[in-house]
Amino acid sequence: MDPHGAGASSNVPAFLAKLWTLVEDPETDPLICWSPEGNSFHVFDQGHFAKEVLPKYFKHNNMASFVRQLNMYGFRKVVHIEQGGLVKPEKDDTEFQHPFFVRGQENLLENIKRKVNNLIQFLLSLVQSNRILGVKRKM
Numbered sequence: 001m002d003p004h005g006a007g008a009s010s011n012v013p014a015f016l017a018k019l020w021t022l023v024e025d026p027e028t029d030p031l032i033c034w035s036p037e038g039n040s041f042h043v044f045d046q047g048h049f050a051k052e053v054l055p056k057y058f059k060h061n062n063m064a065s066f067v068r069q070l071n072m073y074g075f076r077k078v079v080h081i082e083q084g085g086l087v088k089p090e091k092d093d094t095e096f097q098h099p100f101f102v103r104g105q106e107n108l109l110e111n112i113k114r115k116v117n118n119l120i121q122f123l124l125s126l127v128q129s130n131r132i133l134g135v136k137r138k139m
Contacts (some may be wrong), residue, residue, distance in 0.1 A: 011110040015069050018057045020106060028053055035095065038103030040078055043094045070096055073112050 022028055023041045031049040034041050043049055050063040058066070078095035100108040116124070 013073075013112075013114065015058075016073065016101075016109050016112055019070075020101075020109060022053065022057050034103045040095050040097035041101075043096070045092050046094065047092075072115050074098055074115060075101070 023032055023034060031045060031053055032041060032043050046063050050061050050066070054063070054066060055061045060066075075096045075098045078097050098112060100111040102108060
């Protein structure tokens with residue numbers, strides 16, 4: 001897959017295809033890589049990552065924008081808790097996880113959907129169930 005995610009399935013948004021390529025690329029491992037278990041990924045040295053890696057894959061070098069995109073697709077920051085307290089991560093290490101972003105299972109990417117606000121989701125469900133204003137869709 002090329003760095004811009006062009007080899008990905010058409011059902012997978014470009015952001016996710018690029019993210020997969022980025023995490024899979026051994027050359028970026030010092031700054032972004034899979035966790036040992038393969039169910040999450042780590043970003044090390046966010047400043048260097050944003051400056052050196054992000055512009056190669058995305059149209060920006062803004063870490064906050066990258067994290068916003070992750071959040072929009074349902075990724076969550078992993079917080080480790082040990083013996084009743086939060087464990088401070090090593091150096092500048094941020095870990096992100098999504099149930100469908102798993103090493104070796106690129107086919108799961110098509111299950112990751114961008115979040116839609118609740119009103120839009122509700123209206124879409126009405127349209128899909130043909131209940132909006134009693135109008136039926138023509139087949």
